[in-house]
Amino acid sequence: MRSLGWLRLPLLLTYAFLYIPIAVVVVMSFNSSKMPFTWTGFSLRWYGTLLEDTAVRQGFLNTMVVAVGATIIATVLGTLLAIGLARYTRSAVLEAYALTPAIVPDLALAIGLLVMFSAVGMTLGLHSVLLAHVVFGLAFVAAVVTARLGQVDPSLEEASRDLGASATATFFRITVPSLAPAIIAGALLVFTLSLDEFVIAFFTDGPSTPTLPIVIYSMVRFGVTPEINALAAVLLLVSFTVVIAAQRITRLTDSV
Amino acid sequence: MTSPAGTTSRGRGAHKRRALGSRALFLGPGLFYVTAFMAIPIALIVSYAFLTRGRFGGVRLPLTLESFTRALDPVYLQVLGNSLLIATTTTVLALLIGYPVAYAIARMPSRWRTIALVLVVLPFWSNFLIRTYAWIVLLNSEGPLNKALLATGLRDEPIGLLYNRGAVIVGLLYAYLPLMILPLYASLERMDWSLLEAATNLGASRIRAFFDVTFPLSLPGAMIGAIFVFVPSLGNFIVPELLGGGKTVMVGNLIRDQFLKARDWPFGAVLALTMVTFLILLFALQAAVSRRINGPRAHA
Amino acid sequence: MRRSGVAGAIAVSAALLLAACGGSTSSDAGSAAAGSTLDPKADLTKQTLTVSNWAGYYPEDLPAKFQTAVGAPLTIANHATNEEIMGKLTAGGDSGIDVAFVSGQYAQALNDAGLLEPIDPALIPNLKNLYPEATQMPFDKGNKFSVPYTWGTTGICYRSDLVPTEPTSWNDILKPAAENKGKITMLSTERWLLLPALKSLGYSINTTNADELAAAKELTLAQKPDLLAYDDTTFYTRLVSGEATMVEAWDGWCNYGIAEDPNIKFVVPKEGSDLWSDTMVVLKSSKNKEAGMAFINYILDPANHAWVAENILYKVPNQAAMETEAVAGMSAAYPNMGMTPAELLKEEAIVDLGEQSSAYTKIATEVTSG
Numbered sequence: 061m062r063s064l065g066w067l068r069l070p071l072l073l074t075y076a077f078l079y080i081p082i083a084v085v086v087v088m089s090f091n092s093s094k095m096p097f098t099w100t101g102f103s104l105r106w107y108g109t110l111l112e113d114t115a116v117r118q119g120f121l122n123t124m125v126v127a128v129g130a131t132i133i134a135t136v137l138g139t140l141l142a143i144g145l146a147r148y149t150r151s152a153v154l155e156a157y158a159l160t161p162a163i164v165p166d167l168a169l170a171i172g173l174l175v176m177f178s179a180v181g182m183t184l185g186l187h188s189v190l191l192a193h194v195v196f197g198l199a200f201v202a203a204v205v206t207a208r209l210g211q212v213d214p215s216l217e218e219a220s221r222d223l224g225a226s227a228t229a230t231f232f233r234i235t236v237p238s239l240a241p242a243i244i245a246g247a248l249l250v251f252t253l254s255l256d257e258f259v260i261a262f263f264t265d266g267p268s269t270p271t272l273p274i275v276i277y278s279m280v281r282f283g284v285t286p287e288i289n290a291l292a293a294v295l296l297l298v299s300f301t302v303v304i305a306a307q308r309i310t311r312l313t314d315s316v
Numbered sequence: 317m318t319s320p321a322g323t324t325s326r327g328r329g330a331h332k333r334r335a336l337g338s339r340a341l342f343l344g345p346g347l348f349y350v351t352a353f354m355a356i357p358i359a360l361i362v363s364y365a366f367l368t369r370g371r372f373g374g375v376r377l378p379l380t381l382e383s384f385t386r387a388l389d390p391v392y393l394q395v396l397g398n399s400l401l402i403a404t405t406t407t408v409l410a411l412l413i414g415y416p417v418a419y420a421i422a423r424m425p426s427r428w429r430t431i432a433l434v435l436v437v438l439p440f441w442s443n444f445l446i447r448t449y450a451w452i453v454l455l456n457s458e459g460p461l462n463k464a465l466l467a468t469g470l471r472d473e474p475i476g477l478l479y480n481r482g483a484v485i486v487g488l489l490y491a492y493l494p495l496m497i498l499p500l501y502a503s504l505e506r507m508d509w510s511l512l513e514a515a516t517n518l519g520a521s522r523i524r525a526f527f528d529v530t531f532p533l534s535l536p537g538a539m540i541g542a543i544f545v546f547v548p549s550l551g552n553f554i555v556p557e558l559l560g561g562g563k564t565v566m567v568g569n570l571i572r573d574q575f576l577k578a579r580d581w582p583f584g585a586v587l588a589l590t591m592v593t594f595l596i597l598l599f600a601l602q603a604a605v606s607r608r609i610n611g612p613r614a615h616a
Numbered sequence: 617m618r619r620s621g622v623a624g625a626i627a628v629s630a631a632l633l634l635a636a637c638g639g640s641t642s643s644d645a646g647s648a649a650a651g652s653t654l655d656p657k658a659d660l661t662k663q664t665l666t667v668s669n670w671a672g673y674y675p676e677d678l679p680a681k682f683q684t685a686v687g688a689p690l691t692i693a694n695h696a697t698n699e700e701i702m703g704k705l706t707a708g709g710d711s712g713i714d715v716a717f718v719s720g721q722y723a724q725a726l727n728d729a730g731l732l733e734p735i736d737p738a739l740i741p742n743l744k745n746l747y748p749e750a751t752q753m754p755f756d757k758g759n760k761f762s763v764p765y766t767w768g769t770t771g772i773c774y775r776s777d778l779v780p781t782e783p784t785s786w787n788d789i790l791k792p793a794a795e796n797k798g799k800i801t802m803l804s805t806e807r808w809l810l811l812p813a814l815k816s817l818g819y820s821i822n823t824t825n826a827d828e829l830a831a832a833k834e835l836t837l838a839q840k841p842d843l844l845a846y847d848d849t850t851f852y853t854r855l856v857s858g859e860a861t862m863v864e865a866w867d868g869w870c871n872y873g874i875a876e877d878p879n880i881k882f883v884v885p886k887e888g889s890d891l892w893s894d895t896m897v898v899l900k901s902s903k904n905k906e907a908g909m910a911f912i913n914y915i916l917d918p919a920n921h922a923w924v925a926e927n928i929l930y931k932v933p934n935q936a937a938m939e940t941e942a943v944a945g946m947s948a949a950y951p952n953m954g955m956t957p958a959e960l961l962k963e964e965a966i967v968d969l970g971e972q973s974s975a976y977t978k979i980a981t982e983v984t985s986g
Contacts, residue, residue: 067420071432074417074493078439081450081490084460088453097458097857115694137346144342158346161354165595167551167568168588171575172357175364175585178374178708185712195353198346227338256443258554263575266712267704268666268693276445278671280558281696283850284453292446299442307434369974374708395985458857476798479845561845562804565985576703577806578977 082296089289096284106290116291119275126186126261126271127254130193135247137194138201143235145202146209155206162199169196170263177264184266192264193254200253201246208242248306252299365585375581383582387590392570396590399566402481403549406488410496410545411538413489418500418537419530422507433501440494448558451487452478455559479561487555488545495544503537504530539602547595567591654736654906661687663907668693668701669717673894675927682914688907697848698722698805705731705899714902715911720755720893721807723762724968732761733898739909742916749957750933753893754965762895763912766868766930768952769891769963770808771884773870774862775855775877786816786885789862790839797842799861801854804846806973806980807966808890810836812864815887821964824972833979846984855880866892867952868930874950875929882952884963891963893933931955 064071088096092103110116145155161169173192177184216238220230236243258273265274279288365383367375386392421432439447454461455477462474477483507530515525553568567587574584665682671694675681679690695701698719704711705726718726726732737743743751743759756762772783780795781788790812792800803809807821813832814821823829844860852873854860865873865882873880896915898908915921918936922943925932929946931953937943947954969976 064420064423067416067423070413070416071420074413075435077413077490078436078493081447081454082439082442084454085446085450095857096453096853097456097460097463137349140342141346144339144346148339148342154343154347157355158350161350163547164354164358165547165551165592167553167571168358168361168592169354171571171584171588172361173353174575174707175360175581176353176357179360181708183710183712184704184707191353195349198349202346252441256441258445267668267695267701268691268712270693273443273445276443276449277554278694278696280445280449280452281849282671283853284449284456288449289453292443292449295446296442300438303438303441304434307430374706391982391985456857457859476844561843562847562984563840563843563845565981570981570985573981577699578974578981579703579706580974580977 085289086293086296089286089293091286091289094286096286096289106286107294109287110290110294113287115270115275116272119270119272122186122269123255123272126190126193127251129190130197130254131247131251133190134194134197134250135201135243138198138246138250139205139236139239139243141198142202142205142209143239146206147214159199159203161196162203164196166196166257166259170260173260174263184264186265186269186271188264188266189261189271192260193250193257196260197250197254200249201243204246204249205239205242208239212238252302256299361585361588364582365589367582369580369582380582383580383586386583387586392587395565395570396567398481398564399550399568400594402485402488402564402566403546406485406492406549407496407542407546409485409489410493411542414493414496414500414541415534415538418497418504421497421501422504423509429505433498436494436497439490444491445554445558447491448487448555451483451490451559455483455486478559479563481560481564483559484556484564484566487559488549488552491552491555492545492548495548496541499537499540499544500534501537503534507533536606539605543598543602546598550594551591654739654909656738656906658906660907660910663688663904665690665714665904665907665911666693666712667691667715667717667911668695668704668713670695670894673717673928673930675923681920682911686907686910686914688904688910690911702726710901711899713899714904715908716897716899717765717894718897719966720753720762720764720895721966721968723895723897724755725973726897727756727761728968728970731900733900733902733905733908734761735759735763735898735912736909739906740913740916742913742918745916745918745921745934745936747933747935747957749961750893753891755893755967756895762897763916764893764933765896765915765924766928767891767893767933767960768867768931769884769889769955769960770803770811770864770866771870771882771889771952772862773852773855773865773873773880773882775858775860775879776881777879778858778861782881783862783883784886786812786887788885789864790816790835792839792842792862796861799844799859800842801845801847801851801860801863802836802839802843803848803851803864803866804980804984805848806976808864809846809980809983810976811890812836812885813839815885815889818887821890822967822969824969824975826975829975829979833983836979836983840983852876852880867955868928871929871950871952889963891960891965894930925953929953931960933957 089106090102090104091099092105093100141158145158169192173188177188182188217230217234220234221227225233256273258277261271261274262277265271270278276288276291279285279291364375366379366381368378368380368382370376417436421429421436424432453459456462457474457476457478461477465471466474512525512529515529516522520528550566551568551571552566553572556564556566556569567590571584571587571591574580574587665688667690669692674692679692682688682690693713695704701716701718702722702725705713705716706729723732740763743763746759746764750764750767751759753764772786772789774783776782780793783789789800789802802812810829810832811821813835814823814828817828817831817835819825819828819832844854847854847863851860851863851865852869855863855873856876867882870880870882874882896912898905898912902908915924916934918934918940921932921934921937922940925937925943926946929950932938943953
């Protein structure tokens with residue numbers, strides 16, 4: 061660390077910039093006062109309020125439905141697509157096309173989907189959010205799995221086929237296991253992205269089934285409240301745990 | 317990459333048919349999905365841009381270029397200019413702050429690097445709205461920063477930190493800084509530091525060595541980082557709304573409002589196309605630059 | 617660029633196909649909407665009701681109490697602004713909402729778009745509890761498609777302990793004294809954004825005269841540097857925290873601030889203001905219309921509507937409810953709760969302006985963008 065010299069200064073300042081706002085919110089979540097900016101003493105009452113908040117609870121359930129559903133569908137479609145791109149075509153155009161949903165600005169995708177759903181007269185709801193989340197999700201899975209496919213030796217599959225295994229058996233016994241780490245990583249990525257996704261959900265969700273980010277948005281629009289602070293603290297804890305766990309898992313699988 | 321036909325005992329035709337079948341099986345569903353839920357929606361935006369506004373949202377005939385001419389109204393050009401300015405400022409600041417950080421992490425002993433990187437990325441994985449909200453708390457005129465300022469006695473009135481363009485830029489910077497640091501780190505980490513040593517050994521000053529050796533090699537990472545920060549900043553409507561107090565309008569707000577407030581879908585479509593066009597130009601620029609950087613090296 | 621060319625070609629052809637499908641479905645919806653009659657003997661326990669209301673604009677235990685009384689399970693979805701719910705209701709398809717709460721002029725626009733079910737007086741006997749004035753609101757004379765939930769006016773809500781002089785005119789907020797600069801907020805919903813300027817210039821708040829609108833726009837734009845923010849949702853909390861000293865506010869919402877800080881006061885500026893009403897409407901797309909009518913009838917019950925008023929601190933246009941002891945007593949703490957229908961009717965009622973309303977939308981965009 062000594063070798064860093066003066067570089068330690070920007071590093072420390074950046075960490076301060078990244079963590080002070082979060083820390084302030086977490087500290088304020090333990091404030092007993094109803095006034096958002098006046099500290100009157102330590103209390104857990106806002107966590108109790110949060111637990112009883114049906115809108116938050118329902119939002120969380122809605123979000124889980126979308127995230128789990130989108131992850132499953134996107135993982136299947138994205139994995140098939142990645143294998144197809146690597147094994148059955150060499151078209152760079154098709155590959156770029158398949159990965160575009162990952163880089164299209166979310167706002168453009170959101171209004172495009174709103175326009176399309178409305179043109180076919182589709183009722184908006186969790187199903188339309190799920191359909192929308194699958195499209196960017198499958199592109200992310202395809203990107204991650206494609207990267208892994210570059211490292212997997214296709215001769216293994218050929219050997220399996222030459223030894224008389226059926227295409228299906230080869231796929232499930234050779235291809236899928238060798239891609240497993242990438243598939244899991246892709247699925248985790250989609251799951252986290254879907255959990256937090258706001259813009260597309262905001263446009264494609266129906267009014268009676270808000271996802272958690274939409275619930276948070278309407279809460280935040282009603283100003284600073286101790287309950288949002290408590291919700292923020294809980295969400296930060298959850299996402300930090302997931303990231304650190306994912307970090308550990310990927311390190312484990314990498315070392316295998 | 318089909319396996320070479322004829323190497324097996326099976327007939328050539330059957331093999332080919334099966335390959336075609338698998339090809340459709342693997343590629344079909346995904347490509348169909350991307351077409352149905354990305355390409356068609358985007359194409360619809362394009363076609364809506366040429367239609368007439370429906371009274372209650374939606375569109376109707378006749379075809380018209382009215383929405384395009386309306387976008388040239390100085391008011392909207394100004395919004396576009398503001399958005400480009402805000403997104404560019406955010407990107408430049410992210411580069412200036414992110415570069416030394418990425419550089420420091422790349423030069424750390426490897427056992428520290430992972431932790432340092434995780435610390436950079438960690439806030440990024442928490443909810444975007446919550447992260448933006450944190451700045452409302454921090455910058456509020458009754459908030460901790462102003463309280464601290466009053467306590468020092470430097471000011472006797474709280475200062476308006478929130479609800480202005482500066483707050484919007486800080487919010488965007490906070491949201492997307494990790495997206496600058498990561499690709500920068502990736503390109504710096506791959507660097508052969510012995511090159512740098514060689515340059516200094518040969519008598520180049522450290523600053524000279526940095527600009528002649530390190531910086532050009534990290535340029536691809538910087539370009540990617542710049543795109544990662546610029547793209548979501550330009551289309552953002554949450555940060556201007558929450559931290560700009562509705563007074564700073566960016567093109568993202570304008571697009572959102574055309575669909576959810578003003579219900580002028582053709583105009584919203586034109587604005588969205590304008591935004592996407594800027595981004596495509598940016599990608600083209602990035603591709604050109606990276607070709608220029610990679611080109612000569614490949615020949616050397 | 618070859619890449620995007622191919623994608624574009626596929627996309628455009630597909631889009632044309634889709635646009636064709638879209639056209640046919642929407643015309644189907646139009647014809648199906650014609651004759652539908654409600655069944656007064658419908659089994660309400662078989663219906664489930666989804667209502668969209670402003671967050672915090674109803675008693676929290678309303679769903680539970682409604683289900684006990686009427687039998688239909690009730691879910692309340694929240695919206696933050698009129699514009700937000702309008703966006704969802706007009707996006708096409710079935711929004712999943714049975715009853716929506718929107719301001720009068722928006723109800724009028726929804727009705728013009730053919731999205732509302734006519735109110736069935738046979739199913740809502742409690743309509744008789746409304747003040748006669750409330751049944752003759754200009755946006756919907758005779759409650760054909762909407763029933764008023766609350767009504768009131770717009771004025772200035774301020775911290776009497778923090779302003780140098782108490783405001784009496786819209787000019788006090790449009791051209792604020794030095795002490796108030798940077799500490800005022802304005803409503804950003806288009807019609808209310810322009811209201812202070814229109815009234816201070818002596819124009820109608822329903823004007824469609826381009827010159828009058830241009831003058832109001834200029835005045836509103838000139839005020840922008842003195843604003844803390846445009847704010848439709850959190851202005852009263854800003855007053856309580858002292859972030860703001862003076863805000864353009866709806867009367868009832870000012871009461872939220874008064875509840876937390878008695879230094880907060882409300883005034884209707886001398887140039888006059890608006891008469892607005894937030895209404896309940898039943899969507900034509902609803903499959904639970906009888907339960908929707910029953911919901912409106914339940915709200916209009918004097919005891920229930922009084923309970924609403926006590927909870928949300930807004931005046932309700934229900935004579936029997938306003939005359940209950942509990943609500944009549946509220947005007948001691950919240951003076952604007954004591955405004956009579958006659959006083960309210962002196963203000964100008966907001967109506968939807970049809971095609972002309974896009975002029976307001978455009979000006980609102982230009983003011984907030986400028």
